[in-house]
Amino acid sequence: MKETALLLCLLPSLALAFSANGQPAFSLNDRFKATCPADTSTIAQFDASLVNQDHADSTWVAIFRSNNNLPSVLVKDDFLNAMRIATTIQTQNDVSSPSTAMDNASISGQIENSNNNTQGVKARTPVAIAKLSPSIDFKGKWVIETMRCSLRKEDINEACDGNSEHLEAISICIDELILHHLREGKMFDGAIRTKATMHQNKLLEERGFKEVDVLSRDMATHISCLDASLIKYAMRAVETVSKGPGARDRALKILNYLGRQDPSEEEEESSSAIEGNGEGDDYDPWATVKRYI
Numbered sequence: 001m002k003e004t005a006l007l008l009c010l011l012p013s014l015a016l017a018f019s020a021n022g023q024p025a026f027s028l029n030d031r032f033k034a035t036c037p038a039d040t041s042t043i044a045q046f047d048a049s050l051v052n053q054d055h056a057d058s059t060w061v062a063i064f065r066s067n068n069n070l071p072s073v074l075v076k077d078d079f080l081n082a083m084r085i086a087t088t089i090q091t092q093n094d095v096s097s098p099s100t101a102m103d104n105a106s107i108s109g110q111i112e113n114s115n116n117n118t119q120g121v122k123a124r125t126p127v128a129i130a131k132l133s134p135s136i137d138f139k140g141k142w143v144i145e146t147m148r149c150s151l152r153k154e155d156i157n158e159a160c161d162g163n164s165e166h167l168e169a170i171s172i173c174i175d176e177l178i179l180h181h182l183r184e185g186k187m188f189d190g191a192i193r194t195k196a197t198m199h200q201n202k203l204l205e206e207r208g209f210k211e212v213d214v215l216s217r218d219m220a221t222h223i224s225c226l227d228a229s230l231i232k233y234a235m236r237a238v239e240t241v242s243k244g245p246g247a248r249d250r251a252l253k254i255l256n257y258l259g260r261q262d263p264s265e266e267e268e269e270s271s272s273a274i275e276g277n278g279e280g281d282d283y284d285p286w287a288t289v290k291r292y293i
Helices: 002-017 040-051 071-088 098-115 165-183 201-205 226-238 245-258 263-277
Strands: 032-035 059-065 128-134 142-149 192-194
Touching: 032 165, 040 059, 040 128, 040 142, 059 071, 059 165, 128 165, 142 165, 165 201, 165 245, 226 245
Parallel strands: 142 192
Antiparallel strands: 032 059, 059 128, 128 142
């Protein structure tokens, strides 16, 4: 019955995707490529301070420009990255801590790579990153955090997934971390939590994440939902909203893993985890905040 209801929901989308008179469902090339898990040295190229106190079980994803972009786009990214390096580099007199030394080494490596680049334009710095970490507040839960992108939010592009390169890069981060989580055979329903910004709310809800009803100690705004994600990713696999072969491929892979999840088993594990955390109706998320009188 559930499979039949899902198919009925997708019939209008299927008709639009394969209609000869409709708009083309997908572009031929992807603007970005993802590396997941990403090495911490790659994340340090984006921001070295992010890996100083990293959790051992954390998983990073890094998003790069692909070779399918116009040369002018890559030149612009290289120029902006060079400006960032020029305004953040430290002098020898400023080296006073291991973290500062790590920052300098990372920046020096970027400059050296840029100088040794013999093939013209090449994007060596990620344009977006994100991290999946074990929750420190809820046992058995995971948190998508540190979703950052160097691309401008204000630049609108209707051809992009999310209608901007900024949102497309962040959406790839979310998909890749979900896919990595499912490949590990971990529980999905209610297991992934995240604290989203105003720009990220739409991306999470388009992937089946639900807004939390009660604020918890980790201040999460959205939590994963198996049933909603099955429907949302099925729609992304056939609708024009994905707008690229990479997005469609990730949606199909995620659907494959979500279809193997046992809802009854996940509900039992979720209930036991909540009981183990001692979460109750009387919990006050602001209780640990220091009060100033």
